Amino acid sequence: LNCDLGESFGAYAMGVDAEIIPLVTSVNIACGFHAGDPAVMRRTARAAIEKGVAIGAHPGLPDLQGFGRRAMDVTSQEVSDMVLYQIGALYAMVKAEGGKLSHVKPHGALYNMAAADARLADAIAEAVHRFDPSLVLFGLAGSESLRAGERAGLKTAAEGFADRTYQSDGSLTPRHHPKALLTDPLQVAAQTARIVVEGKVGSVEGGDVAIRAETICIHGDGAHALAFAQAIRRRLEAEGIAVAPAASAPNQLST
Amino acid sequence: LNCDLGESFGAYAMGVDAEIIPLVTSVNIACGFHAGDPAVMRRTARAAIEKGVAIGAHPGLPDLQGFGRRAMDVTSQEVSDMVLYQIGALYAMVKAEGGKLSHVKPHGALYNMAAADARLADAIAEAVHRFDPSLVLFGLAGSESLRAGERAGLKTAAEGFADRTYQSDGSLTPRHHPKALLTDPLQVAAQTARIVVEGKVGSVEGGDVAIRAETICIHGDGAHALAFAQAIRRRLEAEGIAVAPAASAPNQLST
């Protein structure tokens, strides 16, 4: 169970990080390009260390105004450079606070671009590997991101989304689509349980999609993030499913 | 002999880094706040590694338009956070290129603010120490920056300036002063030699100032940077003085 957070910026507050952190096992901390600033990063890293959750870098496109959700025509080299920069910046915060960086998960448009484009996916995976080959790369289940991670020799974690709908090809429904987001905590919990237990998720077009996820994402910037996390925890407990940091689990995809 | 470089940004070229690097022993690479971007940082790190010069982070205030030369009313915590962020970002580039970070030198207004303000100086020194206690902290000779470095338990390198004039209190003449900058390479070389050999420098008010410098800075963004570096090398060779990376020298100030 992972959550994107540390997305406040300066005077701008976003998310309920303090309440979410105890409910998840891994957090992905924004690194200052699409969200976050040095102060937010350090405070979020400290809070995660205190609660003992695994910490990941959550690098994004250099687009604060667009929250890193607008695709940009960037080269592989630019992607590699921006990912390295952001991983390093967060690494410094985590190290200064006495913690350890365990994974990397690209954000927003960068995440989706890498899911579909093997060259960008390779750029990210190789950048992560050059920084630290023991880092786990999170990516969309079934996507180019994970295949690139395996090519680079990284451990990977296939990710399913609790609060996003899927298309029949296994990609996420784009955010501008009216049905892109789930808003009912029970529905969110049910989708999560189905992904975990059955390895399936319903698509917006109707019909099921096979999905093999090792970690489940909740977005920290939504109005319902806390309710979602609580509903998911309850549901998984009811199903008898334990949650653990993705970084500590064996790398199932690469076996 | 050190030089601030990696100060290009996107389409904007600054400095003649490739020509300067072989002439110095340490480089201070801008980290994206006052100058530099991820691509420039990586390329500059690679060039420095290839030439075998010591690499330092050169963090600045978040003010690209003002090139980090406009003082800002920032708190100690903000300074600590921005320094950590930038050190980490450069560390990632250096690590990915197979090199090692050896020192930290704040830039511009941040450098001057820390030279005069013990609280900001402590914030910087402690941030550097928390990231890596083996890093050498560069600071203005005789300033609060170095005393803070010693308090934090860091090795320090007292810095003299080849191309800036001094005031009678040992501080640098502010840039808006008409005599702030030296422009004649021979004068620059002479000031350097005098700092190194005699431990003295003339002040703009007239009269000498005692200065004990372990490293000499040349600015990479000036029109004459290359001519300065060449003139200094010739002059020091003529005087029979060897130059070596500050990071490898014993820490004279703290003994």
Add this chain to the structure above:
Amino acid sequence: LNCDLGESFGAYAMGVDAEIIPLVTSVNIACGFHAGDPAVMRRTARAAIEKGVAIGAHPGLPDLQGFGRRAMDVTSQEVSDMVLYQIGALYAMVKAEGGKLSHVKPHGALYNMAAADARLADAIAEAVHRFDPSLVLFGLAGSESLRAGERAGLKTAAEGFADRTYQSDGSLTPRHHPKALLTDPLQVAAQTARIVVEGKVGSVEGGDVAIRAETICIHGDGAHALAFAQAIRRRLEAEGIAVAPAASAPNQLST
């Protein structure tokens, strides 16, 4: 009665602009440097036009992370340029939405710097005058800002603050002071009424300060902004005081 708003940025929401606008007579819209973005500016301008409140530009320092509240060592020319740029940007939004720009009020650190520094105050006043000599300049009651406005030939509006405390010299208590901000709506309303009716305000040191204010500011980014605005309206109505846009009132200070 005026309020600073339009301070959201991208995905970051700030303030309750839609609720505040009907309660005030003038709004000061952030212009993208310390807060606001083109989309927020246009939407806020449209909302203000629909409610018939006077629209002012609210230019700030180029410091989104610090919300324009960190003083910067900028020159008069830099201040003039940044103020012109931001006024023009907001002017375009207001014009495109069919409205009219009526005043200018600098934000945050720029406001306080201009209140105390005649050269910066002149730079702002002259920039406003060069753009449009019919614009009204808002400034701290009794400050250099207003004297500069008069020198430049502008109409001015002396401003009192409903939710900030004063020091005995008539300046605002700095934000880092524990008593800088009032939080009780009744206290805020009482201070407002006293400024308007008696021309006096209590100081944090004890004792009263004379203050001659033609417009009263409520900050839009505070948690209590709406409660403050409502309490002030009720109190002023109870006192039988009518509120009107500052731009439409005669310029009392310059007579």
Add this chain to the structure above:
Amino acid sequence: LNCDLGESFGAYAMGVDAEIIPLVTSVNIACGFHAGDPAVMRRTARAAIEKGVAIGAHPGLPDLQGFGRRAMDVTSQEVSDMVLYQIGALYAMVKAEGGKLSHVKPHGALYNMAAADARLADAIAEAVHRFDPSLVLFGLAGSESLRAGERAGLKTAAEGFADRTYQSDGSLTPRHHPKALLTDPLQVAAQTARIVVEGKVGSVEGGDVAIRAETICIHGDGAHALAFAQAIRRRLEAEGIAVAPAASAPNQLST
């Protein structure tokens, strides 16, 4: 004959604006998003006013690091807002310096996106019209940009490029293509003369493309900008062709 300039930023110099301005009839001044800053904008506006050349706004995508040359997935509304903001900012500089804004020409990726996408082109044209219906819209000859301008009721100027090669469909060869840029001043002058006299230009694939241009663009950021401008002036004079600001010419495309 028009030139993109005012592309310096802070300490970063770009272009030889002072030398170019006397050689052209219209200038397109960057507005701070992809290049330029308030100081550069004001100085460039003043220089253009002194030389009597027509002044246009040159708005770009919010991407200083990419110089506005990386396509971004922006909505029509975002494009409209960013164009209005930038036009207004430049308008303020031109007005404060006593000049007049006469045209608008989008920059880089925004220019190319609008050339191919009628919705984005309409967003730009309508934004320009809402700000001032007397402004002339510059766009790629034969593109959606010009058709959108006509739909919005604007005067338009079809633009040909002196220093870029064309593809057989009349679009510009993308910059990453090895033959995208012409570098020989004589070739640049010859292409210009052929566009003006014959209404044709050779394509990179071989074969000619019809092109009906009312204004010819030279890029101000290239190393050869000055040599290009001089060669073109000489060639056009030799051909007996007079150059005049596009804004003053009748709108040929819309007749």
